[in-house]
Amino acid sequence: MESQTTYKRFRPAPYTPKMQLSWWWQKPTYFAYIMRELTAVFVAAYAVILLLTLRALSAGEAAWEAWTTTLQSPLSIGFHVVALLFAVYHSITWFMAAPTAIVLNVKGKPVPAKTLILAHVVIWIVCSAAIAGILLTR
Amino acid sequence: MSKSRNNDPFWWSFFGAGGVFSSFFVPIHILLLGLALPLGWVLWPEHGDLLALARNPLARIYLFLLIALSLFHAAHRIRFTLHDLLLAKSIDTPAAFVCYGGAIVGTLCAAMTVWTL
């Protein structure tokens, strides 16, 4: 941002500091923010893996066998461990952020943020248990 | 101030919906399909049973939403993160095309896969 003024003696060009590429290493909160954003990479990657899983499932028993063997490879296990950590971080940060956008009034009083976060966690557990139940009782 | 209409609220709506859906459902899928079953913590269901389960109309809708919304959620975040990490505003338009384009392609693939399951 260059100063437009021609009068220079007491109003010379201001100095505008530039942000560094390393900006998100400079504060723990910035780092946590970038880590939260990077969870999206794993969410997207897992959506693709789920798609591949469905394709293998519909392609017949042989393709399914091959796919489950692939899932057992160390590379796959390693990826899923990291992906799970990021996915859980995504869930937790998403629940923590939910009260910032949601304003719920019950009996004329706003519901406290902690209650909203807790409600999200309870729904999360119920959803996870339901999916696990449906998938494993086949 | 503006050159064209800002479509970010459109993409943000899908980002939000995808964030809710993926935060509730993605971790359990990774845990079960990516770790618990491959590592033998629990027994694999029969292929036929699993296929029958996935073919349930509700399961088809659920799977489609999970994949499509997760992709749109991730596309929006990755687009902004690229801008944040590279400090380049010029990257935003190409990044938007690649991210949202990828999500649209993925959604079409998911629709086809779920339909022909």
Added chain:
Amino acid sequence: MQKTITIQVKRYIPEKQPTPFYQDYEVPLETKWGVLDALTYIKDELDGTLAFRWSCHMGVCGSCGMMVNGQPALTCATFLEEYLPGPICIEPLDHFPVIRDLVIDTDAFMGKLKYVKPWLIPAEERSVDDGENRQTPAELAAFKQYTLCINCLLCYSACPVVGLNEDFLGPAAIALAQRYNYDSRDAGQTQRHDVLLDHGGAFDCTLIGECSRACPKHVDPTGAIQRYKADGAMEFWKRLLLPRGAAKR
């Protein structure tokens, strides 16, 4: 017992040197001295050329915001004792052009503030004879928190999006827009939607949350922006799907 503390000031004297430099000052470590008191001591006793802004000395005027050890803070409300044994690094607020030493150029912010129309836009003109605008305590509570902003700009320095994207209206401006949007006497939401939905508006925010952590008045700009995104997205879809006129009402 420590008698003095080192204050490291980032200085910028454009007529002498085109780039900023750091200068150390040794000031007495008085109990209950704020960082602003130390700067005043430097200006009075050590170096009269040091430039900085301040006014009320009591956390109300919002002019003494600076980076203290890398964190945006009101220097009048930040005490030397919090930083023992020192040194304390004082820099001008991040993400603003620096005019001289610790004095920043707020013109761009003032311009952005005007965009969001931070004033009451009543549904119809009222005259004095119409009497007061009445408001219930609940109606006041709906926006009161957002009136507490003192425009100190700490939130702008805390927010990386402000630094990355010069078009972004920024936390305080959007929170102030919400202050009027949630006021029962105001009917200017539609006009503010035009600005907040646009490029540089609320949807440029990526919810880092630093603005609310930096805010000395607990305005919570993060919450204001997040709530706007929910309202604004609804408005966007209404404008997209409903016939013209119906959406604008």
